[in-house]
Ligand code: PEP
């Protein structure tokens with residue numbers, strides 16, 4: 472039996488939990504879970520409630536969510552340089568959106584806990600050898616050896632500690648002067664500064680500088696410009712881990728938790744777990760979702776119809792978004808449950824390049840975003856935000872963008888542990904496009 476400090480509803484344990492690792496040593500797992508339950512919370516209840524309020528503003532059409540980061544964080548990536556590059560990217564995108572679309576941006580990192588992945592196949596075969604698939608650094612190692620691929624419960628503890636390190640860096644960077652809007656130029660560094668998106672950003676940063684100078688000349692120097700409110704999020708996949716970090720009614724592993732497309736079965740353990748916690752939660756919505764199914768999910772996850780509690784993250788694919796999204800949005804609007812509609816233009820647009828690399832086409836990513844904005848404009852509903860996979864580095868994982876990465880370039884810097892991410896200039900390009908679409912919506 473595992474001992475945890477949970478006092479929330481434990482009904483999820485009676486349900487089937489999809490996508491859980493086959494831990495080889497259940498005693499060791501119980502020991503780790505017991506230890507996690509004694510460790511300090513990573514986030515606090517009051518912060519989670521504040522995020523719920525921020526998302527409530529999104530449901531009213533008064534703010535916009537920017538959620539993003541790696542598909543899968545790695546333990547090796549929890550370095551000051553790695554976290555800073557991702558934060559710089561997020562801050563640059565947020566500035567482009569805030570200034571370009573004149574809307575408050577709720578910033579949520581896909582960071583400080585995104586260490587577990589659902590997989591479509593339980594095993595991977597290479598050269599006739601079959602091994603368990605990689606399920607994220609919280610479970611096993613990416614290297615294709617039997618040793619690395621064997622799930623190790625000790626990795627849950629490392630996931631906790633890497634989350635703490637990352638969160639500490641984020642808190643220091645965002646409140647210690649680095650995220651001060653007066654630093655808007657210094658976030659535009661290295662390779663991105665030389666890209667077309669970086670040059671466009673530099674002009675925008677110049678405009679912001681002049682606006683700040685004007686405000687200072689008028690005697691206004693508000694404290695809001697000196698720090699940034701940043702929240703953490705990840706997929707709530709490994710329920711033993713999430714449960715062990717739940718204190719009272721809050722899952723303190725992150726501010727915002729989402730349930731993935733593969734684990735959102737209405738009668739499954741993940742939805743039962745998400746119901747039991749008081750954090751703001753999200754659920755990923757794929758193209759096979761029916762309006763009735765969606766209404767059952769919204770009723771299960773937001774029975775009190777609390778604004779800000781529930782975010783619907785649609786990932787329908789560029790080819791299907793215009794066909795599938797209208798009936799989903801109309802059904803929820805008619806039902807009256809307040810939700811934030813967020814577009815994930817990544818996960819419905821993944822394909823395999825001839826060279827074998829899993830990739831995404833930047834134009835298709837933009838096309839799904841345009842479809843999302845078009846549908847919401849037609850229905851008179853609010854396009855509430857975007858959810859993207861990016862990194863701060865100059866990787867070559869998605870094709871297209873202003874540097875025009877071709878399929879034949881993918882091998883140059885293909886570093887993701889899971890899905891292909893936008894690099895920093897692609898992420899900035901995307902932010903400019905989204906700001907324009909939002910302005911017109
Ligand atoms: C993800 O966000 O990395 C993911 C697996 O998404 P989805 O559940 O939408 O497939």
Ligand code: CO
Pocket residue numbers: 542543818860889890
């Ligand atoms: Co992904």
